[in-house]
Amino acid sequence: MIKILIVDDMVILRECLKLVIGQNTELEVVGCAGDGREAIDLCLKLKPDVILMDLNMPVFSGHDAIMEIKKLEPSTKILVLSVEDDEKNIATAFKNGADGYVSKDIVPEELFAVIKKAFAGERYIQEFAFYIKREWIASTICIGTEQKFSVELTERQKEVLDLVVQGMTNEEIGDTIGMSAGRARNIVAELISKFMVKNRTQLAVMAATTQMSPERK
Structure with missing residues (x-):
């Protein structure tokens, strides 16, 4: 059972989320908080696995709460659940430690x-937030002025990523670097997970625009 803490300043939204999540037998809402400070207190007390965090709240904002919780309980996963879809909020949330x-x-x-993805250690950006400006992506999950992803890749993963950017299928990748199509498919899946995208098309787009691919070093 995955333990969940809901954090939002709107009572009706907290209650609705609690009812919706209650439909899933693998999830359990262990508490609700109305602001960031209360979220920190309940996190320390209830030890949730995943926190659903709003950003704009009185007393203590979601951004501040994310940063503080990650210092105190770094293993707790935090998913931002917000109406804010601008680049700055998205980037700041991830810089502060949000997992999705x-x-x-x-x-x-x-x-x-x-x-469930967050609980399993995967980071997630919903489709609406994927096509944010390159500089905000860079400031969130990249390092250095050259805008290269900080995720470490094996030499084989780098080879496969380069070929994905070129538009090759798994079969073509396998033929090019001498591996089975199944192995190529598995490596592509690893890359999709590492870079928090939903499919190989998004992987190729992000690689091409943020200097992730080896040929852009």
Whole structure:
């Protein structure tokens, strides 16, 4: 059972989320908080696995709460659930330690899936937030002035990533570097997970625009 803490200053939204999440037998809402300070207190007391965090709240904002919780309970996963879809909020949330960012209009089935992904250690950006400006992506999950991703890749992963950017299929990748199509598919899946995108198209776009691919070093 995945333990969840809901943090939002709107009572009706907290209660609705609690009812929706209660439909899933693998998830359990262990508490609700109305601001960031209360979220920190309940996190220390209830030890949730995943926190659903709003950003704009009185007393103590979601951004501040994310940063503080990650200092005190670094293993706790935090998913931002917000109506704010601007670049600065998205980038700041991830810089402060958020593990995912989704819109409040997310459908229940997708929310359940994202919670489970976060619990499993995967980072997630919902589709609406993917095409944010390159400089904000760089400031969030890249290092240095050259805008290269800080995620470490093996030489084989770098080779495969370069070929994905070129538009090759798994079969073509396998033929090019001498591996089976199945092995190529597995490496592409690893890259998709590492770079927090949903499919190989997004992987190729992000690689091409943020100097992730080896040929852009």
